[in-house]
Amino acid sequence: MHLDWSILWSKIPLLAGGAVITLEITAISLFFGSLLGFVLAILRVAKVPVLEHLAKLYIVVMRGTPLLVQLFLIYFGLPSLGLDLGAWPSAIIGLSMNTGAYVSEIMRASILSINISQWEAGTMDSSYFETLVYIVLPQALKRMIPPLTNQFIITLKNSSLVSLLTIQELFRRGEQIIYSTFRAFEIYTGVAVMYLIMTSTLGALTEYLENRLEV
Amino acid sequence: MAEVKLSNVSKSYGNVRAVRNMDLTVADQEFLVFVGPSGCGKTTTLRMIAGLEEINEGDIYIDGVRVNDLAPRHRNVAVVFQNYALYPHMTVYHNMAYGLKRRKFKEQEIHRRVTEAARILGIENFLERHPGQLSGGQQQRVALGRAIVRQPAAFLFDEPLSALDAKLRVLMRAELSKLHDQLKSTMIYVTHDQVEAMTMGDRIVVMNKGVVQQVGTPKEVYYAPRNLFVAGFVGSPPMNMATGELRRDEAGNVLVVTQGLRLPLTEGQAQRAAPYVGMSVKFGIRAEDLHAEAIAGSENFPVVNMKVTVVEPLGFETHLYITNDHEEFVARVSPRVEPRVGEVVPFMFDVSKLHFFDAGTGDRLLI
Numbered sequence: 001m002h003l004d005w006s007i008l009w010s011k012i013p014l015l016a017g018g019a020v021i022t023l024e025i026t027a028i029s030l031f032f033g034s035l036l037g038f039v040l041a042i043l044r045v046a047k048v049p050v051l052e053h054l055a056k057l058y059i060v061v062m063r064g065t066p067l068l069v070q071l072f073l074i075y076f077g078l079p080s081l082g083l084d085l086g087a088w089p090s091a092i093i094g095l096s097m098n099t100g101a102y103v104s105e106i107m108r109a110s111i112l113s114i115n116i117s118q119w120e121a122g123t124m125d126s127s128y129f130e131t132l133v134y135i136v137l138p139q140a141l142k143r144m145i146p147p148l149t150n151q152f153i154i155t156l157k158n159s160s161l162v163s164l165l166t167i168q169e170l171f172r173r174g175e176q177i178i179y180s181t182f183r184a185f186e187i188y189t190g191v192a193v194m195y196l197i198m199t200s201t202l203g204a205l206t207e208y209l210e211n212r213l214e215v
Numbered sequence: 216m217a218e219v220k221l222s223n224v225s226k227s228y229g230n231v232r233a234v235r236n237m238d239l240t241v242a243d244q245e246f247l248v249f250v251g252p253s254g255c256g257k258t259t260t261l262r263m264i265a266g267l268e269e270i271n272e273g274d275i276y277i278d279g280v281r282v283n284d285l286a287p288r289h290r291n292v293a294v295v296f297q298n299y300a301l302y303p304h305m306t307v308y309h310n311m312a313y314g315l316k317r318r319k320f321k322e323q324e325i326h327r328r329v330t331e332a333a334r335i336l337g338i339e340n341f342l343e344r345h346p347g348q349l350s351g352g353q354q355q356r357v358a359l360g361r362a363i364v365r366q367p368a369a370f371l372f373d374e375p376l377s378a379l380d381a382k383l384r385v386l387m388r389a390e391l392s393k394l395h396d397q398l399k400s401t402m403i404y405v406t407h408d409q410v411e412a413m414t415m416g417d418r419i420v421v422m423n424k425g426v427v428q429q430v431g432t433p434k435e436v437y438y439a440p441r442n443l444f445v446a447g448f449v450g451s452p453p454m455n456m457a458t459g460e461l462r463r464d465e466a467g468n469v470l471v472v473t474q475g476l477r478l479p480l481t482e483g484q485a486q487r488a489a490p491y492v493g494m495s496v497k498f499g500i501r502a503e504d505l506h507a508e509a510i511a512g513s514e515n516f517p518v519v520n521m522k523v524t525v526v527e528p529l530g531f532e533t534h535l536y537i538t539n540d541h542e543e544f545v546a547r548v549s550p551r552v553e554p555r556v557g558e559v560v561p562f563m564f565d566v567s568k569l570h571f572f573d574a575g576t577g578d579r580l581l582i
Binding site: 117118126135139 | 265287288292298301303304318359365
C-alpha cells in the first residue's frame with residue numbers, strides 16, 4: 001500500500017474553501033458566545049436576583065450535555081415545534097450557546113480572582129458597575145486570556161461537528177473528497193494540518209495580545 | 216473636615232459579636248487611633264464608618280448626617296487600605312485622579328489637586344509610572360495621595376504602615392502626623408501597634424473583644440489605665456502585674472503584701488486605700504518605676520532584693536528580668552547598670568506609681 005499525496009495537493013483549494021467557512025462559523029460563534037458568556041458572568045458576579053440562578057442553571061445544562069446533542073436538538077428537534085432555523089443559524093446558535101457557558105465560567109473566575117480590596121477601593125469612589133468597568137475588568141481581562149484562548153481553540157475544533165448539519169466546512173469537504181477518491185489517510189491528514197494551522201495561529205495571536213497588555 | 220459620631224453601634228457575624236454597643240464621638244480635626252489585639256473589632260469599626268461593612272445596630276453620623284444607608288462613595292470619607300489597593304493598570308496620576316474623575320471634577324481641577332498632593336508627598340516624579348514600578352514606601356504615598364486629593368470629611372486609615380519595614384515605618388509615622396497638622400482633617404487610624412497609637416493619636420481608643428476598654432489621651436491611657444486589659448496592653452515592656460492583699464500594720468501604715476513583697480503605700484495612697492484594706496487586689500508597676508539607681512526621692516522608696524534572670528541591653532536602655540522567687544518583673548534601667556545574670560540587685564520600688572485593680576472585675580481602683 002503506498003500513499004498518493006498528489007490527490008491532497010489537487011484538493012487543497014477545495015479544503016481551503018472549507019477552512020474559510022470553519023473560520024467564519026467559529027468567529028461568529030465566538031463573538032456571540034463571548035457576549036453571552038460576559039452577560040452570564042456579570043449576572044453571577046453581581047448576584048443579580050433570580051437571573052443569577054437562571055445563569056447557573058443554564059451553565060449546568062450546557063456544560064452537562066454533549067454539543068452534538070445540542071446541535072441536533074436545534075437543527076432536527078426544533079422543527080417539530082414548528083421552528084425550522086436552517087443549517088447556518090442552527091450551527092451558530094448551538095456553538096454560541098455552548099461556548100457561552102464555558103466562557104462565562106472563565107470570565108467569572110478571572111473577575112473573582114481580583115483582590116477584594118480593589119473592589120473596596122473602587123466603591124469608595126464609584127458605583128458598583130463603574131468599579132467593575134474601570135477597576136476590575138481591565139485587570140481581569142489579562143487573566144482571562146490564556147483560558148479563553150484554550151476555549152476558543154476548543155470551539156474552533158468543535159465546529160467540525162456542524163458538518164453533520166450539512167454545512168460545507170473543512171471537515172465535511174474532507175469527507176466528501178474521500179467518498180470520491182477513497183484516499184482517507186492523505187485527506188484526513190490534510191484536514192488535520194489545516195486545523196492545526198488555524199489553532200496555532202489563534203494561539204500565537206492571543207499570546208501576542210497577552211504580552212502587549214500591560215499590568 | 217467633620218465630626219464622626221457612633222451611637223450604640225454593634226456588629227455581629229453570625230453568633231460572633233465583633234463590635235458591641237459602641238458610643239464614640241471623633242471631634243472635628245481630631246486624630247483618633249483605634250488600638251487593640253487582632254480580632255478586637257477595630258478594623259470592623261473603621262469599615263462600618265467607611266460603609267464597607269453593614270451596621271447591625273445603632274447609627275453612625277458624619278458631619279451630622281446619618282450615613283447608615285449611604286453608599287461608601289457618598290459618605291465623603293477616604294480610606295487608606297492596609298495593602299494600599301492601588302490600581303495596578305493605572306499610572307500613579309490616574310490612581311490619584313480616579314475618585315475625582317468619577318465625581319465629575321473638571322480636568323483642570325483634577326490636575327491641580329493631583330499635582331498639589333504629589334508635591335506634598337514628594338512623588339511628583341512618579342506620576343507617569345505604574346504602581347508595580349514603585350517601592351513599598353512610594354506606593355504608600357500614592358495611597359495617601361489618592362485620599363488627599365479627595366479632600367474628604369475624614370480620613371480612615373486601616374493599619375497603613377504595617378507593610379513597611381521598621382525604618383520606613385518610623386519615618387512615615389512622623390510624616391502622617393505632619394500631614395495631619397497640615398491638612399487639619401479628622402483622621403481615624405487603626406493599628407495594633409501601640410507605639411503608633413501613642414505617638415500619633417490625639418486620643419486613643421483601646422478595644423478588646425469588640426468592647427471599648429478606654430478612650431483617652433495617650434497619657435491618660437498610659438498613666439491611668441482604666442482596667443487590667445489596658446494596663447497590660449499599653450506599654451512595652453508590659454506593666455508588671457502581681458496579686459496581693461492590702462493590709463494595715465500596727466503602726467497604721469497601709470501595705471500591699473504578696474508572698475514575696477511588702478510594699479508600704481504613701482500617705483495619700485493609704486487614705487484612698489482605706490475602704491479596700493483587707494481585700495485582695497491586683498496591682499501593677501511599670502518597668503521604669505523599678506529603679507536600680509538612686510533618683511530624686513528614691514530614699515523613701517522601699518528596697519527589694521531581686522535576682523536578675525535575663526539581661527536585655529537595647530543600647531539606649533537595658534531591660535532586666537528580675538525575680539524574688541515569687542514574682543517576676545521587668546525593670547527598665549539605664550545602660551550604665553550592668554548586672555550579671557544571677558546577681559542579686561537591690562531595686563527601689565516607686566510605690567507612688569503603683570496601679571491597683573479590682574481582683575474580680577479588673578477595674579481600676581482609685582488608690
